[in-house]
Structures are given as C-alpha cells and as structure tokens.
Amino acid sequence: MNKLKIKLKKSKLRNSLRTFSLILIFDILFLIFPIFTSYAGDESAGEELFNKKCRQCHKTTEQVLIGPGLKDVTKRRSIEWIEKWLIDPKKILNSDDPIAQELKKNFKRIMPKIPEMSTDENRKDIIEYLKTL
Numbered sequence: 001m002n003k004l005k006i007k008l009k010k011s012k013l014r015n016s017l018r019t020f021s022l023i024l025i026f027d028i029l030f031l032i033f034p035i036f037t038s039y040a041g042d043e044s045a046g047e048e049l050f051n052k053k054c055r056q057c058h059k060t061t062e063q064v065l066i067g068p069g070l071k072d073v074t075k076r077r078s079i080e081w082i083e084k085w086l087i088d089p090k091k092i093l094n095s096d097d098p099i100a101q102e103l104k105k106n107f108k109r110i111m112p113k114i115p116e117m118s119t120d121e122n123r124k125d126i127i128e129y130l131k132t133l
C-alpha cells in the first residue's frame with residue numbers, strides 16, 4: 001500500500017516536471033521567435049516600390065513635384081510619423097498633427113492612401129529606401 005503511494009507520488013512528480021519543462025520550452029521559443037521574424041526592410045525592394053507608387057508625385061531631391069521632394073525626409077520626420085502617414089495620409093491631415101497642418105497649407109493636392117502601404121513589410125522597405133535619400 002505504502003509502496004503504491006510512493007509510486008503514485010513519483011509519477012505525479014514526473015508528470016508535473018514534464019509539464020513544467022514543456023512550458024519552459026514554449027516560453028523560450030516564444031521569446032526568441034520575434035528575433036528571427038522581425039523584419040528590417042529591404043532597400044532595393046523599397047526603391048522598386050517607390051518607382052511604381054511614389055515617383056509620379058515625389059522627387060528624390062529637394063525639388064517639389066506634386067508633393068515635397070523626399071531627400072532627407074527621414075531626418076526631418078520621425079520614422080513613427082512616416083509610418084502613420086503612409087498608412088493613411090488623410091487621417092493625419094484631418095487630425096491636429098502640426099506637421100500635417102503645415103503640409104496642408106503648402107500643397108494643393110493631397111496624398112492618396114496607397115494600398116501597398118497597408119502592409120508592414122512594404123512600409124519597412126520604403127522607409128529603408130527613404131533613409132538613403
């Protein structure tokens with residue numbers, strides 16, 4: 001009887017150890033996963049996107065076309081601001097964002113929402129390219 005109890009206890013212990021180590025392994029995987037998946041952006045993919053979707057309105061110099069020249073844009077605006085802008089320009093233009101208010105005053109046309117800019121990957125690519133200007 002006593003032996004049986006000890007056996008039972010041992011197997012319970014073994015079971016909870018197993019569960020514990022499984023949880024530990026999943027936790028570790030969960031922690032390292034983002035390191036492998038976080039995407040830095042690809043400058044040349046960004047350039048290609050820029051040529052297709054932005055170049056008709058933006059020069060890569062300081063010169064204005066329909067929109068402002070984008071040289072040094074990542075120096076005058078924060079990456080967070082550019083991200084927000086690219087996702088939905090109209091939303092920022094209609095907010096009280098001071099940069100958007102200034103742009104509104106200086107440009108007659110408004111930048112359309114570009115469907116490609118709704119994905120994280122495309123935005124990161126474009127921003128990598130903008131950093132080189």
Ligand code: HEC
Nearest residue numbers: 053054057066067068073103104107109110111112114126
């Ligand atoms: C149809 C014309 C048009 C297209 C296409 C366009 N933009 Fe714009 N963009 C503008 C205009 C106009 C502004 C100035 C703000 C306003 O009035 O909307 C602007 C503003 C910007 C700004 C802010 C610049 C600053 O000095 O603060 C960034 C960044 C930008 N555009 C990036 C892009 C990118 C990247 C693309 C392509 C994915 C793109 N734009 C496509 C017209 C366009």
